[in-house]
Amino acid sequence: MQSDDFSEMPIVILCKIAQTGIIIMKVHVDNGSSVDIVYEQCFVQLPESIRANLQPTAASLTGFAGESSLPMGLLPLDVEVFDENDASLARQARLDFYVMRTSSRYNKILGRSALGKFGIVPSTIHGMVKFTTHKGVATISSVSIMPICAAVNVKSAVQETADVADNMVVVNPEYPNQKIKVGCNVSADTKKQIVQLLVQHMDIFSWCENDMTGVPRHIAEHRLNVYPALKPVVQKRRGMAPDRAKWLCEEVTKLVAAARGYHQIPMAREDADKTAFHTGKDIVSHIMMPFGLINAGATYQRLIDTAFEKQIGRNLEAYVDDLVIKSTTQARILNDMRETFDTLHRINMKLNPLKCSFGETEGKFLGYLVTEQGIQANPKKIAAIENMTAPKMVKEVQSLTGKFAALTRFLSKAAERQLPFFKTLKGCLKQKKLCLDKRS
Numbered sequence: 323m324q325s326d327d328f329s330e331m332p333i334v335i336l337c338k339i340a341q342t343g344i345i346i347m348k349v350h351v352d353n354g355s356s357v358d359i360v361y362e363q364c365f366v367q368l369p370e371s372i373r374a375n376l377q378p379t380a381a382s383l384t385g386f387a388g389e390s391s392l393p394m395g396l397l398p399l400d401v402e403v404f405d406e407n408d409a410s411l412a413r414q415a416r417l418d419f420y421v422m423r424t425s426s427r428y429n430k431i432l433g434r435s436a437l438g439k440f441g442i443v444p445s446t447i448h449g450m451v452k453f454t455t456h457k458g459v460a461t462i463s464s465v466s467i468m469p470i471c472a473a474v475n476v477k478s479a480v481q482e483t484a485d486v487a488d489n490m491v492v493v494n495p496e497y498p499n500q501k502i503k504v505g506c507n508v509s510a511d512t513k514k515q516i517v518q519l520l521v522q523h524m525d526i527f528s529w530c531e532n533d534m535t536g537v538p539r540h541i542a543e544h545r546l547n548v549y550p551a552l553k554p555v556v557q558k559r560r561g562m563a564p565d566r567a568k569w570l571c572e573e574v575t576k577l578v579a580a581a582r583g584y585h586q587i588p589m590a591r592e593d594a595d596k597t598a599f600h601t602g603k604d605i606v607s608h609i610m611m612p613f614g615l616i617n618a619g620a621t622y623q624r625l626i627d628t629a630f631e632k633q634i635g636r637n638l639e640a641y642v643d644d645l646v647i648k649s650t651t652q653a654r655i656l657n658d659m660r661e662t663f664d665t666l667h668r669i670n671m672k673l674n675p676l677k678c679s680f681g682e683t684e685g686k687f688l689g690y691l692v693t694e695q696g697i698q699a700n701p702k703k704i705a706a707i708e709n710m711t712a713p714k715m716v717k718e719v720q721s722l723t724g725k726f727a728a729l730t731r732f733l734s735k736a737a738e739r740q741l742p743f744f745k746t747l748k749g750c751l752k753q754k755k756l757c758l759d760k761r762s
Contacts, residue, residue, distance in 0.1 A: 494529055504680050
């Protein structure tokens, strides 16, 4: 770890539950949090005698983005922080933890309340905390943990397994070519149960275009909010050569077949005619919502948010037509899958079996790699940056600073990172010679 990276790394320590002596890993010291938090993945692994102390609470926690979350309850715990090199340097305090269903890469968060009771002084610059005890001052260094958006090695980001074919299972014997991927990192018993569950719910998959019957109208339908006072505009029919007209009709037929297998939300009956167009042979209109409409994505997202309201943020994340079922333990995978499948049954939504995978510990979602360590950069996305050659001319440096300017909104401390390039340019323009130092 370089000294320049300390300010960007979180402080993560160990702590002990005094009642049982259990050591808790991945405890984040966060002086920006006003409360102390224990996440569900840690709470469910605590002994029953500890979990029985969970108290109901009506409090609602608000994140820095303004979102509100309801905790499972309030859990009082006697917590001890200690120096691993000298066990006599320890301090104990009773803390009230809010138990949150949200999954996290940490098990606990010690907020300002805990820092005050322990007398902890954190230093992100040095990556350590200090606090006083009866036998002196204890110093705890942060445990090394991968940053949430750290760059990853291209070769080790996604381990290619030699037995990929063994992970592809046939769920529907009538369609043996449409296989579903089941992860190899789960136990053999869990994998067997996942396959059995997929067979029981094979009707939620779209094996052919006839399986796509669409979402019922009372659940969702797409409307075109057209101002009623405006007069409709009729476009002139375009004349085409016979061969082109024939080709156009064939392409429209393919488009209608594809739309039948992809689009699932119906158009409002009174708005279907507004999507009509002439092919030279027939007049065609959309009875299902096409994704080419400007607000089609919002309609689809609204359906997903409404249907999975009780799951989003707890055991599922969704963005338009991408769904990720997240489970903290293998024991919960089946329950989370079953709950999701029941919701899909209720709204009559179908999944593409060729794009589904279950029981994975890591995978791609919205262009990023989601792993047990957190969200990582996609190697394919950063390959161009990693393979970029150093600029050799003043114009190349100017081009590089221009690219940085376009990415300013996505980079933390962008101006500070670009400063060496600006200093280099300033010196080059005076000396008419390009000289790059190590920082540049």
